[in-house]
Amino acid sequence: MAKKNMAEVERNIAVVDLRSALELLESLPGELLSTDVEIDANAEISGVYRHVGAGGACMRPTRKGPAMLFNNVKGFPDFRVAIGLLSTRQRVGYLLGCKPERLGFLLKDAVRNPVPPITVAGADKALCQEVVHLASDPGFDLHTLLPAPTNTPEDAGPYITMGMCYAADPETGECDITIHRLCVQGRDELSMWLTPGRHIEAFRQKAEAAGEPLPISISIGVDPAIEIAACFEPPTTPQGFDELNIAGAIRGRAVELSDCLTIDARAIAHAEIVIEGELLPDLRVREDQNTNTGKAMPEFPGYTGEAKAELPVIKVHAVTHRRNPILQTTIGAGEEHVNMAGIPTEASILDMVERAMPGRLQNVYAHSAGGGKFLAILQFKKSSAADEGRQRQAALLAFASFPELKHVILVDEDVDIFDTDDVLWAMQTRYQGDVSTVFIPGVRCHPLDPSQIPEYSPSILTIGMSCKTIFDCTVPFHLKAQFQRSRFLDVDVGRFLPGWTREGASS
CATH class of the missing domain: 3.40.1670.10 (UbiD C-terminal domain-like)
Structure with missing residues (x-):
């Protein structure tokens, strides 16, 4: 079965959120697998996906392959879990409407032509707030509310790995969105590892110096353009540059935000799940306090990161989500991280060298x-x-x-x-x-x-x-002149092998 060409796909399905992204992939042969077999979020999801499509620096045997959707997660009948949407460059190209080899150029141009986000109101716009769970409710518990996976049996705990963390500078109001390692530590607490130099860490330090908490939203399951844009780093996006501007430029339309219900912050309006909370001042927690493994989770170089001795704590005030939500996750040491981090890296290098x-x-x-x-x-x-x-x-x-x-x-x-x-x-x-x-x-x-x-x-x-x-x-x-590659006769391969091009089979 021949794959649809890019123009045909773009005409039929516009990607505006996670669900439309999955719909697009489902229309492309070999890009999405779905299973109704019950799976345990505790290590099994990554255990399966490692073989199906993780690639990258993941432990062998692994391979590049389709994204996966798990429709039957043990203990979470209302949730599905998606993994691997961005784990091949070809698939990123489909999702962003760009040839894979030109993705760096697409993002370079997006940085130069920002489209700022907008705030929307109303239940028809803030889809992420269709269902609301308040931390003040007696039965509230992150462990039983969200199917946050562990990637290996040694992990420090369940992790949110694809949460778009969005916060504002307490002094200037400038916003930043980025992705961080978030471990569930208790019924209403997450630990957060912020590597040095990240903008939200600078915001947190300012708030802590003033003795104040930093409001922060975590949007899970969003338009892949946002996930890619969130991975830009300085100097391409200096402090004060909201990377949602890049996502807006990629799509040619502003990213829509909604006001949070319990904190003074905004979140992605079309997100599948939003966690609302505050980074507390002067409070630290040991990352593996619940497991004592000394390990955190698999990281992009292919090794399991060490559990950090002291990490800031997010006190969760609420979790909101769409009806029948989809929690998006990633395996850590796989090709998905390569594309999220690497394509913005390419754009940054292309931009700086081209200027010089x-x-x-x-x-x-x-x-x-x-x-x-x-x-x-x-x-x-x-x-x-x-x-x-x-x-x-x-x-x-x-x-x-x-x-x-x-x-x-x-x-x-x-x-x-x-x-x-x-x-x-x-x-x-x-x-x-x-x-x-x-x-x-x-x-x-x-x-x-x-x-x-x-x-x-x-x-x-x-x-x-x-x-x-x-x-x-x-x-x-x-x-x-001494290093010219051998030049072969330019032949129309399709004349001998119908359906083939010079690059290989077209079906």
């Missing part, structure tokens, strides 16, 4: 091996002898545009950056370690890289520092 040296950087791929954060492949075109060395300048700009980037591999314009075999071919035939490698030791990177510890290297003074490295696999300009 227009026309030379052809494309960028934030590779799945680095979780979309640690490794970027840059496709660079040298047009004259004067361009020699500019490719390394582009790599330095990449590090500046995304500080958590650890490695950059530079390749020429004839290398397919989305084909790891082709990139490794360039490394084997266009790279000499002693002259093609640039080391930049002692630079801050990301605390989830387990090799970034003083025991690993004398250049690392504290956890989270790294030796950033450039692998220059481009041919020196004066030698380009």
Whole structure:
């Protein structure tokens, strides 16, 4: 069965929320699987999806595959759980209406053409408030209210992994949306891990210094454009830049927000589930206080993160949701994180390098091996002898545009950056370690890289520092004539194999 073309899909189904996203995927063969078999949210969902479509840095065996919808979650008859919507680049392309190789460019342009969110009112608009549960109710308990999964039997507890955390600067009112690790700690408490430099952490610190709580909403199950936009980081989106502007630009329409019922904050109006709460000042909790495993949950590098000794606490005031809600989750160490984090990384690099040296950087791929954060492949075109060395300048700009980037591999314009075999071919035939490698030791990177510890290297003074490295696999300009790839006859493959194109089978 041939897949529908992108234009046909876009005409028939406009993605405006999670449900329309699932409807779109259901219309595309092989993009969504659904099961009515009962499943336990305690480790089973990830245990299944790891084999179906996790990919990325997830423990082998794994594969890239369809998204999944679990319709029968043990103990939660009114809920369904969705996973893996963004776990292939092709699927992200369908959901955002863009060719997969052009997604970085789509987001780059969206940053430059922001569409601010708007606040709407009325029950017909605030779909996320069709059902309301107040924490003051005697039977309120996050454990029994939401089917928050654990990803492994060692997890510190149930986690909200795809919650869009939205809060405002207590001094300026400027808003930020981002995704954080949220662990259910009690009937009305969540712990929140905020990595250094995140804007909501700056908001929390301001509120705590004033002895005040920080109101925060957590929207779960939203338009995938919001999930992608929420993963932009400084300097592309500096403090005060609301990433919902990017989601609005992607869709060409403003993201709709609704006022929360119990706190002075807003949430995504079309969200499946909203948690309303406050980050409390001067209160900390041990992340694994309920399990004592020393483990948190699987993180994007492929390892289980350590449980943090002291994390801020969100006191939950209410949970609201749509009728028959869908809780969206992610497996952590999979391709879904790669796309959410990596495509904004690509956009940030494309934007900064294009501003500095227009026309030379052809494309960028934030590779799945680095979780979309640690490794970027840059496709660079040298047009004259004067361009020699500019490719390394582009790599330095990449590090500046995304500080958590650890490695950059530079390749020429004839290398397919989305084909790891082709990139490794360039490394084997266009790279000499002693002259093609640039080391930049002692630079801050990301605390989830387990090799970034003083025991690993004398250049690392504290956890989270790294030796950033450039692998220059481009041919020196004066030698380009000696490194031409074999040129084959351009043949119409379809004449011999109906249904095939030069790229492969079309069905």
